[in-house]
Every structure is written in C-alpha cells, then in structure tokens.
Amino acid sequence: MLNISEMLLQPHQGDRVLQPLWNYLLFRHLPLISSPFFPVLLAASCYFICSIPFAALDLLGERVPLFYQYKIQAGRQPTVGMMLKSLMTALYNHIFFVLPAVIMTMCILPTPILPQDAPTLYEVFIDGLAILLLFDTQYYIWHFVHHKHPQLYRWIHSVHHEYMAPFSWSTEHLSPSELMTVGLWSNQDPLILKCHPLTAWCVTVFSIWMSVEDHIGYDLPWSLNHLVPFGLLGGAPAHDMHHQKPNSNYAPFFSHWDRLFGTAVALEKKTLKVL
Ligand SMILES: [Zn+2]
Numbered sequence: 231m232l233n234i235s236e237m238l239l240q241p242h243q244g245d246r247v248l249q250p251l252w253n254y255l256l257f258r259h260l261p262l263i264s265s266p267f268f269p270v271l272l273a274a275s276c277y278f279i280c281s282i283p284f285a286a287l288d289l290l291g292e293r294v295p296l297f298y299q300y301k302i303q304a305g306r307q308p309t310v311g312m313m314l315k316s317l318m319t320a321l322y323n324h325i326f327f328v329l330p331a332v333i334m335t336m337c338i339l340p341t342p343i344l345p346q347d348a349p350t351l352y353e354v355f356i357d358g359l360a361i362l363l364l365f366d367t368q369y370y371i372w373h374f375v376h377h378k379h380p381q382l383y384r385w386i387h388s389v390h391h392e393y394m395a396p397f398s399w400s401t402e403h404l405s406p407s408e409l410m411t412v413g414l415w416s417n418q419d420p421l422i423l424k425c426h427p428l429t430a431w432c433v434t435v436f437s438i439w440m441s442v443e444d445h446i447g448y449d450l451p452w453s454l455n456h457l458v459p460f461g462l463l464g465g466a467p468a469h470d471m472h473h474q475k476p477n478s479n480y481a482p483f484f485s486h487w488d489r490l491f492g493t494a495v496a497l498e499k500k501t502l503k504v505l
C-alpha cells in the first residue's frame with residue numbers, strides 16, 4: 231500500500247506537470263481512487279454526463295436548426311421511451327453484471343499499489359494512444375466476428391443494433407456479454423501495456439467521449455473526426471453508417487482497419503425525412 235509519509239519526503243517532481251494533480255488525488259482522495267469501483271464509477275459518470283447534452287438536442291430536434299442541420303438521419307428522432315430503455319439497459323447491466331464482477335475481482339486480486347510519481351504528459355499521450363489502438367483492434371476483430379456469425383450476432387451483438395438511427399444514450403445499449411467484454415479490455419489493456427493509472431483514467435474519459443460522439447446521430451463540424459486530420463477517426467458519420475449498413479465500419483474509433491480490410495463505407499446522408 232502507498233506510504234503517504236514516505237511520499238511527503240520525496241523531492242518535488244518539477245518536470246512532471248501532472249504531479250500536483252496526482253499528489254492532490256493521492257492525498258485527498260486515496261480511498262476513492264484506490265477502490266476497484268473507481269474505474270466503473272468514472273466510466274458510468276462519463277457516459278451519463280457526455281450523453282445529457284445530446285439527449286437535450288434530440289428532444290429539441292428541429293427547434294434548434296443550428297444543430298439540426300447536422301442531423302445525419304433527418305426525421306429519425308429518438309423518443310423519450312427509447313432513451314429510457316437504453317438508460318435502463320445500461321443501469322441493469324451495471325447492477326447485475328459489472329458490480330458483481332468488480333466485487334469478485336476484489337476478493338481474488340490484491341489491492342493495486344498506486345505509484346508515487348505522476349506520468350509525464352508525453353507518457354499520457356503515447357501510452358493513451360497505445361491503449362486506444364489496442365482496444366480499437368480488439369473491438370474490430372470482435373465486432374467483425376459477431377456480425378459474421380449468426381448465433382453470436384443474435385444472442386450477443388443484436389441488442390446494440392435495435393436502433394438504426396443511434397442516439398447518445400444508445401452508446402451503452404448493449405447485451406451484458408458485450409458490456410463485460412469491452413469492460414474487461416478497458417481494465418486489462420492499461421495493465422498489459424504497463425500504463426500509469428492516471429493515463430488509464432484519462433483514456434477512460436476520452437474513449438467514453440468518443441463512443442458517445444460515435445452515437446450522437448449528428449455530424450457536427452467541430453467533432454473529433456473533423457478536428458483530427460486525414461480521416462484517421464471514423465466518428466459519428468462512420469458509426470451511424472454502421473447502424474444503417476451493419477456490414478461496414480466495424481472499428482469503434484480509428485479508420486485504418488476498415489480501410490485496410492475494405493469494410494469502410496462512407497456516409498450516405500439522408501436528406502429525405504423518414505417518419
Ligand atoms: Zn453503435
């Protein structure tokens with residue numbers, strides 16, 4: 231376990247911009263951040279907080295033309311019932327599958343020891359990118375297989391395809407198996423790559439944001455897929471297309487695997503309203 235008194239004797243790590251933040255977390259919030267529940271709490275809160283503004287946008291619809299002009303499948307608005315169903319699915323999966331899995335992990339594995347030093351910004355960027363690339367590859371393979379195998383699709387992945395026009399809350403409209411699989415990778419990939427916990431948490435926040443952005447149903451000009459050059463990220467246009475044409479755009483974040491294996495399909499924007 232971390233020895234705080236030893237930490238206080240450590241010289242200041244002036245080359246580490248994130249050291250004050252890391253010290254603050256260690257000194258003030260150690261019970262919270264060392265809890266096995268923390269990564270789950272962080273991921274669930276991010277999903278909730280990131281989804282709320284886009285849910286408001288969905289409810290306002292055509293009344294906000296500034297945003298509605300970017301709606302990908304015009305006219306296909308999610309209802310409050312659809313939103314609640316996705317939210318309840320996420321809640322059900324977390325209560326009955328994720329939390330018991332965390333409790334089991336607590337009983338089996340020892341409490342991880344947090345490092346004294348913060349990561350450098352360079353480490354956060356490079357290690358974070360490595361985690362995202364590994365997850366993107368794992369999910370691409372898993373996703374491809376679950377679309378090609380009828381039984382796997384029917385029993386595991388079809389839940390996520392209930393809606394042809396995705397919306398922010400549908401990001402975690404998943405079967406328990408799918409949520410547990412992505413949860414396992416999210417937890418294990420940073421350990422496999424020996425990343426700092428702070429890097430792993432930054433990636434959690436960033437990847438949840440990207441996943442929600444994939445599902446918002448709006449091709450906003452300031453979204454990450456437009457800000458990152460060369461079409462390296464698929465974003466909402468690619469993933470919306472996957473919900474319209476499920477045998478395309480399998481990668482969750484990046485576009486390279488879909489381009490390499492010929493599964494990339496460009497967005498066909500629906501201009502006619504479908505009621
Ligand atoms: Zn989706």
Ligand SMILES: [Zn+2]
Nearest residue numbers: 373377387476
């Ligand atoms: Zn799919």
